[in-house]
Amino acid sequence: MKIALLGKGKTGSKVLENKIHQIFAFDSKNPPTFERLETFDVIISFLPGDAFKSYIPLLVETKLPVVIGSTGLEWPANLDQTLKDRKLSWIYATNFSLGVAVVKQMLNKLSHAQNFFPNHKTSIHEIHHTHKKDAPSGTALSMEEWMHEKCSITSERTADVIGFHELTFDTGYEKIKLSHEALDRKLFADGAIWAAEYLFKNKNPGLNSFQEIIERTL
Numbered sequence: 001m002k003i004a005l006l007g008k009g010k011t012g013s014k015v016l017e018n019k020i021h022q023i024f025a026f027d028s029k030n031p032p033t034f035e036r037l038e039t040f041d042v043i044i045s046f047l048p049g050d051a052f053k054s055y056i057p058l059l060v061e062t063k064l065p066v067v068i069g070s071t072g073l074e075w076p077a078n079l080d081q082t083l084k085d086r087k088l089s090w091i092y093a094t095n096f097s098l099g100v101a102v103v104k105q106m107l108n109k110l111s112h113a114q115n116f117f118p119n120h121k122t123s124i125h126e127i128h129h130t131h132k133k134d135a136p137s138g139t140a141l142s143m144e145e146w147m148h149e150k151c152s153i154t155s156e157r158t159a160d161v162i163g164f165h166e167l168t169f170d171t172g173y174e175k176i177k178l179s180h181e182a183l184d185r186k187l188f189a190d191g192a193i194w195a196a197e198y199l200f201k202n203k204n205p206g207l208n209s210f211q212e213i214i215e216r217t218l
């Protein structure tokens, strides 16, 4: 499979370590163009969110499947429909960790227990390295969405922390805590490559969530 990798920074460089596929990386000095992208089978983005957003029209034009790890962007409102109309399959994740896919299932269970605890409060604390541009993290926002309720989210930027998320469900009389810690960015790269292989073999027109695809595959 020929992969066009957009962004070869802290996370993209881990995708480049893959030895199974042919991977070529683009960055600011070597930006992607239609002519250069059209020779690839699939595109993976680990660009910052604003940079990724600026390339969306170009990526749609290539008609290639796209795997998006970029966070901190607002999706254009009509993107899902545009992709469906053109039969283009994209997968996005704020966190490509398979462990976080399991966390999502646990939060789904917890969200169903909310009615037992009318006075509960849910909070999320996330910690990342000091270079991270967006706050709160995309993963923290996803966790809030998976709980189907407003959560109080706090962010901390320290040293070179790859990614730590902890959700606390406080009923007033007891606390349930669920935390996830990423230890190596390779796990995000592996999840994104898994998604690229999936799109190479399967068509799923629209903007698909990685976690939903995983749940369907489990």
Ligand SMILES: NC(=O)c1ccc[n+]([C@@H]2O[C@H](COP(=O)([O-])OP(=O)(O)OC[C@H]3O[C@@H](n4cnc5c(N)ncnc54)[C@H](OP(=O)(O)O)[C@@H]3O)[C@@H](O)[C@H]2O)c1
Pocket: 006, 007, 008, 009, 010, 011, 012, 026, 027, 028, 029, 030, 031, 032, 046, 047, 048, 049, 051, 068, 069, 070, 071, 072, 093, 094, 095, 096, 097, 188
């Ligand atoms: N979904 C997940 O599982 C996951 C996991 C980790 C990180 N992320 C997200 O992935 C994104 C990248 O994170 P990172 O820590 O790897 O960032 P990073 O180390 O800053 O790397 C960003 C890369 O993007 C390139 N770039 C920036 N603007 C560009 C432009 N306009 N055109 C072409 N290339 C451009 C940079 O190239 P230059 O150096 O040449 O500018 C660099 O190679 C962030 O949004 C982060 O939150 C997602």
